[in-house]
Amino acid sequence: MATTEDEWESLFRKRLENYESEPDEGALERILGGANPTPVAKPGGKLGDRIAWSLGVLAILGMLTFGVWQYQTLSAHTLTTAETAVAAKNEMAQPAVSPEAAVSGKTSVDERVANAAIPAETRTRRNSTRASKTVKPLVEIGGVRTAAFTGKKPSQPVLNQSALVMDNRQTAEDQVVIETGNRLNVKTYKTDEVNSTFAQVPHSTPVNIAPELVNPALDWRLIAGKEVRLSFPVGTLPTVIAPIADLAVADLAPVIEPVRLVAKPAFYASFTPLYTFRQVTPTLQDNVVMEKIRPAKSLSARTGYRIQAGFEFPISQVFGLRVSAAYQMLQQEMTYSARALRSDSSRVEWVDPQTIKLTPLYKSEEHHVKNTWQYVALSAEGRLRLNPGQTTGLRHYISAGGSVGYLIGGRSNQQWQPFLQASYGIERQLTNKLRLQVEPGILYNLHAINDNSKCFSVRPYSYGLVIGLRWQL
Amino acid sequence: MMGLCRRYAHSRPEAEDMFQEGFIRIFQQIHTIEQPERLLNWMKRVMVNTAINWYHKHHHEQSETDYEEAWETSNTDHNDILARISTEELLVLVQELADGYRMVFNLYVIDGYTHLEISQMMGISEGTSKSQLARAKEVLKQKLKKMGIVSYGNY
Numbered sequence: 001m002a003t004t005e006d007e008w009e010s011l012f013r014k015r016l017e018n019y020e021s022e023p024d025e026g027a028l029e030r031i032l033g034g035a036n037p038t039p040v041a042k043p044g045g046k047l048g049d050r051i052a053w054s055l056g057v058l059a060i061l062g063m064l065t066f067g068v069w070q071y072q073t074l075s076a077h078t079l080t081t082a083e084t085a086v087a088a089k090n091e092m093a094q095p096a097v098s099p100e101a102a103v104s105g106k107t108s109v110d111e112r113v114a115n116a117a118i119p120a121e122t123r124t125r126r127n128s129t130r131a132s133k134t135v136k137p138l139v140e141i142g143g144v145r146t147a148a149f150t151g152k153k154p155s156q157p158v159l160n161q162s163a164l165v166m167d168n169r170q171t172a173e174d175q176v177v178i179e180t181g182n183r184l185n186v187k188t189y190k191t192d193e194v195n196s197t198f199a200q201v202p203h204s205t206p207v208n209i210a211p212e213l214v215n216p217a218l219d220w221r222l223i224a225g226k227e228v229r230l231s232f233p234v235g236t237l238p239t240v241i242a243p244i245a246d247l248a249v250a251d252l253a254p255v256i257e258p259v260r261l262v263a264k265p266a267f268y269a270s271f272t273p274l275y276t277f278r279q280v281t282p283t284l285q286d287n288v289v290m291e292k293i294r295p296a297k298s299l300s301a302r303t304g305y306r307i308q309a310g311f312e313f314p315i316s317q318v319f320g321l322r323v324s325a326a327y328q329m330l331q332q333e334m335t336y337s338a339r340a341l342r343s344d345s346s347r348v349e350w351v352d353p354q355t356i357k358l359t360p361l362y363k364s365e366e367h368h369v370k371n372t373w374q375y376v377a378l379s380a381e382g383r384l385r386l387n388p389g390q391t392t393g394l395r396h397y398i399s400a401g402g403s404v405g406y407l408i409g410g411r412s413n414q415q416w417q418p419f420l421q422a423s424y425g426i427e428r429q430l431t432n433k434l435r436l437q438v439e440p441g442i443l444y445n446l447h448a449i450n451d452n453s454k455c456f457s458v459r460p461y462s463y464g465l466v467i468g469l470r471w472q473l
Numbered sequence: 474m475m476g477l478c479r480r481y482a483h484s485r486p487e488a489e490d491m492f493q494e495g496f497i498r499i500f501q502q503i504h505t506i507e508q509p510e511r512l513l514n515w516m517k518r519v520m521v522n523t524a525i526n527w528y529h530k531h532h533h534e535q536s537e538t539d540y541e542e543a544w545e546t547s548n549t550d551h552n553d554i555l556a557r558i559s560t561e562e563l564l565v566l567v568q569e570l571a572d573g574y575r576m577v578f579n580l581y582v583i584d585g586y587t588h589l590e591i592s593q594m595m596g597i598s599e600g601t602s603k604s605q606l607a608r609a610k611e612v613l614k615q616k617l618k619k620m621g622i623v624s625y626g627n628y
Binding site: 031 | 475492560563581585
């Protein structure tokens, strides 16, 4: 009784399709031990990944916000103080008053500073009495007042000798006028006793200043044996003791703080060649047997570069913040050997007169693969200066931060690629505004990348030498 | 499931390893099933895929194929022959097939896949699948003959 092939197959199917067999006793334990159920994938990825991403983005945004705020604060404050300090310096550098100013009634430098210091009410009154000053030659103690504004006590009062000389040219009937801010007190001295007068420092309370206290420029020939009693020895400059009421002027005067460094950002650009020396370990594949894996280049299995440009904001003298845009390219070249999918020949062996043994032979083929990954990234780095007190020579610093890159070329499981980078840098000044930066550093991809055939999957860390230029704006 | 693994495996220890790997995959991917009522079919499919991957990993490199058994035998009535032997003995015959033959035979004859599906799953051509199936059947018939079970009445 002949049977068809289908019937024969049906017999086999009936006998074997419902065949049952019991696994050994320890099978369940081994399965449970090896099973690691993956959590259900949710839109947007795992919760941990989303939290990490959120924290990373918030950290970068926080650093950016803090840097911008700090920069704006320092810039506004420093601009005001710097202008005031520069004006005060310039005025101190000028003679306290010129004879012409004293005679013609022009507002002297010290007067302008005093006008800025005193209230408007007092200033108006003072201006109303300026006519008397223009008539009477005055000697001003500009140095003393300048010291009050700058908070520094001068070692010697600044005397206007030209005013003294001019005063000597006055007649004997000239009067010495001492005026105050809110009341005009006139105390007359004969010029044979004192040949110079001082303009009173404007203040809120009327003070009569004894000439022996504020008149350092005495004509020693004239005062000898006169009623003016001096305690200092002849031949040395007297010490000017400011009236107590003058302290009020100091209270009203603006406090000029020490000039801070102007927080200006700096533009910088850098180029970093990247290398790695890590050997590629292929992933186990079902149908690709790879062997003799070796890099295409002798020095490195993976090369690349990173171009970066951005701004550097000085937060303090020690710490700064770098924010930049970057383009990064990684390239992997390797060769490996794999068996051909089809045999190209067969070996025939006679086992017995009725049996032959055929052995297909496969030739090993060498493959060359080249993969390129291109990223654009936004980078934020903190920069800590190691020798902040040193103003000349090389500057040393360390910088560390992160980048978030987006894959624009190449294949990877992850389109978004976070990087971590750190470097140790040396900076050398080339010109007043231009500095050269050299930083050996390391760059690490947090997500693994793989090639087109997924023969390997690695987390590349690359070494590089950052060569950059920093331009102070 | 263990029976399915034993059909595809060369030996019982190999079937146990295959069984373990298959169930681990099932546990890892069970959340992806959309129709729970078809759980059994889905599990069978996962096990078959595990067997195919196992074949690729462990047997694909064995380039030597025992062609000595692939000789022509005449068609005969195997109904009685198959009915006489036990399922275990029949299973041993299948297990003794060469790896490629065993895979195609199980996929086509027992599990009902077409040659097109087999060619896609195995990564081989459809013609290869057909030829391997034909050779597998011939080898099985020959083995039955060697076991002395085959009836020579029709020769």
